[in-house]
Amino acid sequence: MAAYFASLNFTNLLGRLPAGVAQGLIWGMMALGVYITFRLLDVADLSVDGTFSTGACVTVMLILKGWNPWAAMAAAAGAGLLAGMVTGLLHTKLGIPAILSGILTQYALYSVNLMILGMKANQAVSVDKYHLAVSGRNVNKAILVGGLVVIVMIIALYFFFGTELGSSVRATGCNQQMSKAQGININAMKVLGLALSNALVAFAGGMAAQYSGFADVNSGRGAIVIGLAAVIIGEVIGSAILGKRMNTAGRFVFVVVGGILYYMVYTIVLWLKIDSNLMKMFTAIIVAVFLAVPYLQGQRTSSFARAARLARSKKEGK
Amino acid sequence: MLSCKEIYKTFNPGTINEKKALCGVSLDLAEGDFVTVIGGNGAGKSTLLNAIAGVWPVDAGSISIGGEDVTGLPDFKRARLIGRVFQDPMTGTAATMQIEENLALAKRRGKSRTLRWGVTRAEREEYKAQLATLNLGLEDRLTTKVGLLSGGQRQALTLLMATLEKPKLLLLDEHTAALDPKTAEKVLEATERIVTEHGLTTLMITHNMKDAIVHGNRLIMMHEGRIIYDVAGEAKQNLRVKDLLLKFEQAAGAEFANDRMMLN
Numbered sequence: 001m002a003a004y005f006a007s008l009n010f011t012n013l014l015g016r017l018p019a020g021v022a023q024g025l026i027w028g029m030m031a032l033g034v035y036i037t038f039r040l041l042d043v044a045d046l047s048v049d050g051t052f053s054t055g056a057c058v059t060v061m062l063i064l065k066g067w068n069p070w071a072a073m074a075a076a077a078g079a080g081l082l083a084g085m086v087t088g089l090l091h092t093k094l095g096i097p098a099i100l101s102g103i104l105t106q107y108a109l110y111s112v113n114l115m116i117l118g119m120k121a122n123q124a125v126s127v128d129k130y131h132l133a134v135s136g137r138n139v140n141k142a143i144l145v146g147g148l149v150v151i152v153m154i155i156a157l158y159f160f161f162g163t164e165l166g167s168s169v170r171a172t173g174c175n176q177q178m179s180k181a182q183g184i185n186i187n188a189m190k191v192l193g194l195a196l197s198n199a200l201v202a203f204a205g206g207m208a209a210q211y212s213g214f215a216d217v218n219s220g221r222g223a224i225v226i227g228l229a230a231v232i233i234g235e236v237i238g239s240a241i242l243g244k245r246m247n248t249a250g251r252f253v254f255v256v257v258g259g260i261l262y263y264m265v266y267t268i269v270l271w272l273k274i275d276s277n278l279m280k281m282f283t284a285i286i287v288a289v290f291l292a293v294p295y296l297q298g299q300r301t302s303s304f305a306r307a308a309r310l311a312r313s314k315k316e317g318k
Numbered sequence: 319m320l321s322c323k324e325i326y327k328t329f330n331p332g333t334i335n336e337k338k339a340l341c342g343v344s345l346d347l348a349e350g351d352f353v354t355v356i357g358g359n360g361a362g363k364s365t366l367l368n369a370i371a372g373v374w375p376v377d378a379g380s381i382s383i384g385g386e387d388v389t390g391l392p393d394f395k396r397a398r399l400i401g402r403v404f405q406d407p408m409t410g411t412a413a414t415m416q417i418e419e420n421l422a423l424a425k426r427r428g429k430s431r432t433l434r435w436g437v438t439r440a441e442r443e444e445y446k447a448q449l450a451t452l453n454l455g456l457e458d459r460l461t462t463k464v465g466l467l468s469g470g471q472r473q474a475l476t477l478l479m480a481t482l483e484k485p486k487l488l489l490l491d492e493h494t495a496a497l498d499p500k501t502a503e504k505v506l507e508a509t510e511r512i513v514t515e516h517g518l519t520t521l522m523i524t525h526n527m528k529d530a531i532v533h534g535n536r537l538i539m540m541h542e543g544r545i546i547y548d549v550a551g552e553a554k555q556n557l558r559v560k561d562l563l564l565k566f567e568q569a570a571g572a573e574f575a576n577d578r579m580m581l582n
Contacts, residue, residue, distance in 0.1 A: 164422075164431040167415070171423050174412040181371075181410065182479070183397030183427040 004273075013271045018139045020267035021260055025146035026134075026207045027226055028259030031234070032153060033200035034227030035255045040161070041173040041193040046102035047087045048227060050109030051080040051198040052220030055205025057116040060125045060215035069133040073206040080202025081195045083109060088191030098190075113217045122216040125209070132210040142211060149207070153200065154252045160196075161248060169193045201227075222280055226262065229283055232290040234258025319519040320347040320487050325369055325379035339365040341543035342379070347487075350517040354530040356562070357540035358570065363523045364405075366540070367489050370521070372396040384486040398428020401480030401518075403473065403493040410476030413465030417456060417475065420464055421445045424479035448478055452508055470501030474508055481512050488513065490522040494529075506533070527559045541569045 030052060037045040055076040062072035083105055090101035117123045127135040134142040160166045171179045172189040179186050201223070209215040238246055238254030246254075262283075270276055300306070327340040339362050347353060355363050369376050370383075372393035380389045383399045404410050411420050422437040422445075442460060449457040452474045456467075464472060473493060480488060490509065494502035510533060513520050524530050530537055537554050539547035539562070546569045549557065 160433075162436050163433045164426055164436050165433055167419060167423060167436040168431050170415060171412045174414045175409070177404070177409050178412055179423075180394045181397055181400075181402045181404075182423045183394050183429075184423070184431070185394050 007273070008271065013268065016267050016271060017264065018143060019136065020263040022134070022136075022139050022142040022146055022211065023208075023266075024260030024263035025143065025150055025256065026204055026211060027263060028150060028230060028256030029146075029153060029207065030201050030204035030223060031227045031230035031255045031259045032150075032157065032252060033197040033204070034224065035231050035252070036157075036193055036197040036200070038228065038231060039173075039251075040170050041190060041197075043091075043098045043173075043190070043194070044102070044224070045084075045087060045194055045197060046099060046224050047083060047105040047109070047194070047198060048102075048201045049220045049223045050106035050113070051083045051202045052205035052208070052223040053113045053215075053217055054079050054083060054109055054116070054220075055202030056209035056215040056219050057113045057123070057217070058202070059206030060123050060209050061116055061118075063125050063130050063132065063210075064123070069131060069210060073133065073203050076206035077199040077203040080205075081199040083202070084195035084198030085191055087198070088194040091194075092187035092190055110217060117215060117217065121218070122214050124214040127210075127213060134207055134211050136211050136213065146207070150256050154249065154256070157252055158249045165192075222283070225280075225283055225287055226259075229262050229287045229290075230259035231255050232258065232287060233261050236290060236293070237261065319349045319351070319384055320345065320370065320521075321382045322346075322366075322370065323380045325366075325381065326377045327365060327369055327374075328377055339543055340369060340376070343369075343540075343543070343545055344379075345538070345545065347519050347521070349519055351536055352513055352518075352520045352534035353522070353536045353538060354534045355521060355523045355538050355540060356525070356527060356530045358566075360542075361540040362543040363540050364491055365543075367491050367521060367523060370487070371400055371402055371489055399486045401427075401483075401485035401488045403476045403480050403488075403490045405492040405495050407469040407472040407476070407496055410479065411464045411472050413463065415464060416461045417449070417464055417467075418442060418445055418460040420475065421448075421479060421482060424482045427483055448482065449475075451511075452478060453504075468501075470497050470505060473497060473501075473505050477505065477508060477512065481516065481518065484516055484518065486519065488518045488520040490520065492523045492525060495525055509533075527562050531557045531559065531562070539565060539569075541566070 030048070034045075034048060037043045055073075058076040058079045059069070059072045062075055063069055067075070087101045087105040090096045090104060091098045096104070114121070125132065127137050134145050136142065161170060168179065168184045169189045169192060171182070171184060172186045173193070176186050179189070205220060208219065212219075234254035234257050235251070237257060238250060242250055266279060269279060269282065322343055322345040325340050325343045329335070329337045329339055343362070343366060345366075355366070357363050368374070370381055372388065372391055372395070376389065380387060382388060383396070386399070388396050388399065402410070412423070415423075418437050422441060425441060445460060446457045449460075454471050454474055456471060456475065464475065467475065473496075477493070493509070494505050497505060506529065509522070512518070520534070522534065531554070535554065536548070536550035537557065538545050547565050
């Protein structure tokens with residue numbers, strides 16, 4: 001035990017944290033996409049597991065072809081947009097439940113991603129040979145670039161969801177019957193929301209691939225859970241800090257903060273020499289706990305167990 | 319303004335749950351008509367309103383509003399012609415959005431929604447003035463989330479949203495049934511005022527026979543998917559609840575004993 005603690009080097013942790021921030025920013029972008037579907041559109045969209053990898057694959061292959069990294073990421077976002085539309089159309093035009101539509105798209109994308117990578121499971125892109133937007137080799141630059149992109153994204157999303165079109169997407173996620181009565185084409189809004197969300201996710205996937213120096217067909221596995229973790233951690237922290245002053249812009253910011261915090265925890269877990277393969281289990285537990293908190297809070301003030309307890313104590317009191 | 323010709327609708331056809339909800343309903347409303355609709359449970363009142371609103375396609379027959387045939391249009395496309403208020407106060411508004419955002423969504427009913435800003439400063443003033451007419455103190459709470467309002471406030475807001483852009487047809491589906499009597503009266507007063515002020519063509523379902531007689535210039539009674547009684551003008555003004563009960567008894571026969579409770 002003593003030997004274990006002696007082996008932990010605090011300076012080493014401080015040195016690793018910036019990398020956690022950089023990755024957190026990139027996954028925060030992804031979480032913004034998850035936020036759009038999960039919170040605004042009220043759909044748990046599982047296609048993101050596939051589109052994150054798609055973004056990575058498209059970006060890396062295009063950079064290897066000599067594309068500018070930003071143009072490559074824009075193309076990746078376009079690919080994500082199309083994939084999101086597929087999910088949306090499966091759901092709205094063919095009547096497949098939203099969650100299953102996402103699973104089908106994600107499943108199909110595995111093959112698509114392999115094809116994009118030329119039937120290889122992964123493909124490296126070296127920062128020495130190619131000009132990359134971000135790289136794990138230069139963490140400070142990654143934080144700067146990632147931070148700027150996140151700021152631009154949040155501003156763009158804030159304005160979009162304040163427009164007539166964005167309001168219609170939010171209304172669709174809130175009350176479909178009301179939306180239809182106000183002449184909103186809810187199917188179109190669902191497809192739009194899913195497309196936008198997956199475009200962001202694919203863009204983030206492209207960024208993550210450059211950061212790690214390779215694209216992998218499995219890189220997006222569990223992205224939905226990490227995205228949800230970021231969304232939920234962000235909401236809890238945000239409402240703790242801002243309380244009732246929490247507004248739309250604040251929510252977007254705290255989603256990214258949630259992503260950063262998630263990767264801080266991840267970094268600390270690795271520093272504690274815990275096997276990184278256990279991280280998926282920890283993440284699932286974190287998400288389950290945070291999703292359960294609002295429910296359990298409600299139970300505290302109103303549940304059968306409480307009613308029985310109160311009735312008992314009143315009887316004994318008499 | 320509204321013309322329904324021989325509308326038929328059967329739910330779950332060919333199954334044990336088959337329900338012939340509308341059996342050849344024809345109905346013509348002149349501009350400015352305020353028609354109240356009464357009838358027992360399962361008479362087809364809500365089904366008729368849903369058919370007109372375009373919630374689902376009818377099996378046969380045609381519907382036109384303001385001279386335009388809308389039989390082939392889904393509800394969101396008919397929305398530019400129709401204002402709707404539902405029975406459940408939760409249905410007509412978006413709970414997680416602000417009062418002004420809800421109104422702004424309604425203001426743009428039937429227009430294409432673009433990347434222009436969702437709520438402009440100029441319309442805020444209009445909304446304030448409109449909300450003030452409801453007398454519920456909502457004019458100072460433009461940025462309050464609708465989910466924080468009471469059922470009556472939400473229903474009044476829904477009514478305002480339905481009539482903000484003057485619809486060719488206003489459909490009220492028992493919109494005061496879920497409210498307490500005092501609030502119900504307030505919402506009904508607001509309804510009467512708005513409908514009269516703008517001369518809106520209106521179809522209002524109600525379970526309250528007295529309301530059905532007092533409000534509007536025409537009354538129709540439905541039973542088993544058909545309109546069995548249609549009275550307008552002076553004859554309607556002179557109606558008494560007793561007359562309606564008698565009318566209903568004649569049509570419904572044995573089932574009447576059950577429905578009588580409900581109609582009262």
